[in-house]
Amino acid sequence: MNAKNAVMLSDEDLRYAEELVExxxxxxxxxxxxxxxxxxxxxxxxxxxxxxxxxDEIRRRAQLPKDQLISMKDDNLFDRVRRRVADSHSK
Incomplete structure (x- = not known):
């Protein structure tokens, strides 16, 4: 179910969101x-x-439209996973 709701954004956040769309x-x-x-x-x-x-990351990416897929050469997934593991071990 989708619900319609008004959300207030700062001018800066709205500009950034609009740039992502553009x-x-x-x-x-x-x-x-x-x-x-x-x-x-x-x-x-x-x-x-x-x-x-x-x-989780693979599932999320599988839902992206084809024009938003990330090239493996430009991807930093493994760096992010390594950081996440390192962060969890430092706690």
Whole structure:
């Protein structure tokens, strides 16, 4: 179910969201906000298991439109997973 709701953004946040849309990274400002919420939810559910983190990232990317897929040569997924593991071990 989708619910319509008005959200107040600062001028700076709105400009940034609109730039993301203009750059073709998202189809709408609404999708920018949805992605932000999705990432927050994923962070809340994150585990210390690097394989689970990688599986989550693969699932997230599989849902992207083809024109938003990330080339492996430009990807830093493994660096982010390594950082996440290192951070979890330093706690």
């Amino acid at each position: 750059d073709g990274r998202f189809p709408s400002v609404s999708d920018v906000i949805k992605e932000g919420l999705s990432r927050l939810r994923a962070d809340d559910q994150a585990t210390d298991d690097p394989v689970a983190a990688m599986a």
